[in-house]
Amino acid sequence: MDPPAPDNAEVGDVSTVLTNLVRPKTSATITVRVIKSFEFRTEKSLVLHDVNLESSTVADLKSMALQAIKTQPGWKAYRSFTDSNDESRRLDTLKLYTKAHGAKTTNLIINLDHDDWILDDDHKTLSQVGLENETEVSLFNHQAYEIFKAHPETRWDEVGA
Template identity: 30%
Template sequence: MDASGSQGEVRTVDDTVDRGATLTIRLIRSFEFRNWKPVVVRNIDLDTLTLKELTEIVAKSVKNSSLPPPFKNFAYDCFKIEYQAFGLKTNDPLINTEDDDKLILQDNLSLALQGITIIFSIMDTSQVLATVSSIVVAIIFIFLFVALLWYIVWKLYLSHFTFIRELLGRGSDNNIAEPPAPRPSQPRRRISRHRETS
């Protein structure tokens, strides 16, 4: 029984129903500021469509969409698979940063042969290189900061350790030093301000 209440009705797929794949494409405008917008492209034949044809379809979809002008006028030149079916997802919320040689799409193969399934990203490759170099600089900065912090902690530890040794009175010869003798107190002299009159 279906929702309309009739029994025994067999439902078939109508020929007007879209049989192609639906792809979600991330338009990555900036890696530094993590600016990206999704674009959904429908009726894609993964077996015959090449990357060049997909680029034209995506460009037409972006021009006709309600995206802001910075996304419409940006030069996207690289497609990369975000994740594949039954594969591991990346920890980076913006783009998969691993396996560039396997996940960046090639021009001469169909999309099905390259493993297109669900979501992939389109971006500018010069920004990828800039992002990678900024990550390397950040890692070097963090390493230097940790090294400086370690040096400061080590110096404080050494100075604290020598302070404790001096506090306990143990020098290099391990003799217990006697406390310094107190200074002898001298009585204060009073100066009289009154003059004797005769």
């Protein structure tokens, strides 16, 4: 159920529309949570604007995120994870974290339940896999995710990523 419109709102007023419905599917804003380390909760958010959810595929979203990490300032610590030959380090998997106005997980780094939210079909469009404006997805190394999922313990000591 949509929240009630404010008293001063007119029919069709943008202020009454949920934010995930404000922008067209051809110009969405997507937040990519780039996870460097699960156990140390090392994550940085990348905001991608004007993403076409109807024509961009899961592979395209990965490519956009990796290209931004390689070229934008402030991502130096993550660049070695973009095209690493080491399969245990390479950022290779996307998973839905949350949609706008949706519930978030209690785990601060990634939602460990709902493995069905892993976007594993690179050929599907983002719209087909359920992404909307203001959706958050996690980008991470699948091998590291499986290890963390088996033993979801976080660390705070000086040794780490």
